[in-house]
């Protein structure tokens with residue numbers, strides 16, 4: 001098994017006329033759950049798009065499962081959930097997943113498995129446009145779980161979910177990691193940070209920290225991730 005599922009070195013991205021990522025570097029260890037945290041607009045989605053191979057104007061090195069990001073062989077090995085639901089509103093949950101399973105060449109037994117994994121069994125036969133926001137995002141997550149991807153990249157998967165569902169989803173993320181998958185989960189909710197094995201803190205297109213939650217808190221001398229984030233920003237400003 002590869003030590004790192006993702007290796008980024010000096011990754012820079014230009015969007016429009018502006019450089020929005022400025023030389024970011026980090027590794028994601030195989031079988032870990034990493035949180036990608038930072039304020040709105042700091043570049044989380046751009047970094048995610050670079051990893052899944054969808055972002056234009058990327059320089060530097062992005063290697064995913066030992067291959068350059070975007071390599072055709074990575075298709076089917078990465079599950080990506082965007083902030084927008086990626087399922088069809090006029091199909092039921094089951095119909096959506098049967099369709100995506102057929103596209104991926106995943107067996108039909110997979111459909112029941114992923115519906116159970118995201119706890120949508122009671123809504124399997126409901127049209128997606130009649131689901132709540134949280135249920136829709138779980139349907140998108142189920143689609144990303146088809147075919148047992150080695151890397152799961154989830155852009156704000158817990159937005160709009162109640163605390164019980166959020167806890168259940170984080171338990172699912174850790175179960176998947178325990179089975180060998182690598183997860184990158186973005187959030188701008190700092191209280192989710194403690195649920196991660198490792199944290200990447202971003203601000204203004206730069207990585208402020210790449211550490212375990214415990215070491216980050218210890219280094220900042222606080223018990224609160226939000227406070228640690230502010231301390232790092234102040235230290236950085238002081239160092240300029």
Ligand SMILES: Nc1ncnc2c1ncn2[C@@H]1O[C@H](COP(=O)(O)OP(=O)(O)OP(=O)(O)O)[C@@H](O)[C@H]1O
Nearest residue numbers: 015016017020039040041042043044045046047188
């Ligand atoms: N299509 C685009 N053209 C030009 N600039 C863009 C484009 N999309 C995003 N940007 C800019 O790139 C920067 C990073 O955006 P990105 O979507 O990666 O941030 P984010 O951290 O994911 O934000 P959020 O948490 O709100 O989703 C922002 O300053 C944004 O204005």
